[in-house]
Amino acid sequence: MMTKRIGWLAAASVALLAAVAVLIGGHAVHAAPAAALQALVLNDDATTQWAMHSTKGRTNSHQRVHYHGHSLVRLTPARAADLPALHQLLLDLNIDVWSALRGQVDVRAADAHVLKQALDRYLPGVRARTLVADVEKQLLEPHWHAIDERVAVKSVAAQLHDPKSWFAEYHHLDEIYEWYQLLAAAHKDRITLMRNVGTTHEGRELMALRFTNHSSTNVTLPKKQVYVQGGIHAREWIAHATTQYIAYHLATSDDQTITSLLDEVEIVLVPIVNPDGYAYSWTGDRLWRKNRRADARGVFGVDLNRNYPSHWGEAGASKFRFSDTYMGPSPGSEPEVQALMALFDSLPRVVAALDLHAFSQAILHPPSWTLTDTVHEPQLKAMGDAMSQIIKSVHGKDYVSERLVDLYPHSATGTDWWYDQSRPLDNLAGKRGVDAMNMSARKTVFRPYSFTIELRPSQEDTWQTGGSGFILDKREIIPVGEEILPAFLYYARTALDNVLIE
Ligand SMILES: [Zn+2]
Structure with a gap:
């Protein structure tokens, strides 16, 4: 073609x-x-x-x-x-x-x-x-003044059951990893902690969590899967915080929207895709975006969201090591990306995948690298539009729904790579929402709905308040979580019930 x-x-x-x-x-x-x-x-x-x-x-x-x-x-x-x-x-x-x-x-x-x-x-x-x-x-x-003044008034353990306190602050890497471990330990009925799904350049662990209602799990009818990741870009701290917000509610909520979802699906979440970069954004460079790849001449870093083997280097990526969008020496060269791909490959039933970023307030679907629509453009656009409406209904914020390429052309993103992964429909055998369509239209494969969400602030809100951008006020963490969680739940449910087939 x-x-x-x-x-x-x-x-x-x-x-x-x-x-x-x-x-x-x-x-x-x-x-x-x-x-x-x-x-x-x-x-x-x-x-x-x-x-x-x-x-x-x-x-x-x-x-x-x-x-x-x-x-x-x-x-x-x-x-x-x-x-x-x-x-x-x-x-x-x-x-x-x-x-x-x-x-x-x-x-x-x-x-x-x-x-x-x-x-x-x-x-x-x-x-x-x-x-x-x-x-x-x-x-x-x-x-930096606020960071230096920051004192841990309560231990992570003390905040585990106090979301108002936990989500009142951004947290550094060690606190977040401790928090996820405690959350998983406290909610074994819903969470399986997946340790060491990868190791970074600086030797840090990549961690994942699998959420589902274990008591409804039936080995002969495996559940569909939803994949979520956050923090691929270090400086986008609200993405890390929002990932925590989603995880917390999946773990603790008795809302029927969530409990029924967990009855039917496994949600695999990678909370901090780029821990080296995130740690460095706390200690060194608040505006650092990439991972921390280094050589004898120093640390330069690779933009992990330009490193996936999907049209690598074809648009909106730099060959220069010091560029913020350096695509790396080869497709999939980075240990973080390799680990994420291996994790994704181990999940044969992913019907939706989501990457959380900041900022701009946008809900973006493939493709990122070409102006030609995918065959699923109507479904993807409709999904993005619906999420946008849900978000607006919570706090009135406008999130633009469009293709990744409409933001600006770029390539080798996680979102595009996920969409590339078509799997046999047989992987989903016996699951409702597929068989009827499959019979009539002779479809044989499915792909995940794949989205990037750019969180708050919008361009306009940023400059009306004298500038914030990546430095989003910590008082926005809870409102952002409140508007993104229902959009995410809608996303997962809709993907579950309307698998993207071809
Ligand atoms: Zn980003």
Whole structure:
């Protein structure tokens, strides 16, 4: 089958080469031989020379990374048609994209003036408005102050049955792992703790939990499965917190929506996909996104959500080690991704899979890498729209429902890879919601509904409050959980009853 590849990639590389030159030297663009520029682009170590003074990946873990003078800038092209070229330019300039929706892109720039100059020269007509003049002063200083003031008033054990207390704070890695272990131990009737499903570069454990009502489990009629993960990007702390919120309610709630679901399904949850990165976001760099892959020259990290073997490197991923979207040396190269894939492969009956991210308030379905719809576009869009309505009904928040590619083209994501995994319908033999459809339409395989949810804040809420983005106030943890949990329950139930077949 012919697939429409994203055609602007090659065209945008011309703008890239020119822009790289201006950022290195600030002049002599036209005099620079193309071959020399090409060499710079392909030379990994050159990245740091033109990465707009990025401090990322260059400190040891005992130091805090600062962003003095960095700005958050909103970029709005005059023509929507320029958006793909803008994204390609930002990618190749190693600019950290925070949010992209509705034709505008919010980025962190080490030097907003230089960024604006580059845009004026190579993509004229892009309006640039500074939203936060100094990221360090306005966002990170208050954040680190709060972290330093944070005192554990209660032990993790004491908070296990006190969700108001637990969800009043973000928690660091050790606390979260302890909390999940205690939760599993206290709810053995519903939770099986899966230890060491993988090991990270820094030797940390990847943990998973399997939720189901054990007393309703029948070995001859295995249950369908739902897969959830959170925290693939370290700095998106609300994703880690929301994963805990979902887990807590699956473990403890007597609500019939949840108990009936657990009677029929196994929910496998990986609460912290990127523990190395998350730990580092607490001790070193609050804006760290990737894992902590290192070599003799230092830590650079791989964007785990650009590393899955699904159209790896085809769009919206960087070849440069220091880029926030570095795709890694090869597809599936990272131990975290390998472990997650092995776990997923061990679950033959997954009818829905979900990845929790922040921010932008969006519910996103495949594909991420091509403009061509999947064959399941109507079902996926309807699912996203319904979740969006449920979320809005709770606290009035608007979550956009669209394809991943509509956010911006990217590739090798977990969400796309899950959708790629078609399994024989026979795996689900005897389960309602499949047999009738299967008989009439001669379908033979099913795929998981696959979604990414970008949590709060929205672009608008972020800047109306003076800037937050990834630094979402801890008082939002419970409201976000309250709006996402019912959407998740709807998602699982609908996938269970309407398996995505073909
Ligand atoms: Zn993310």
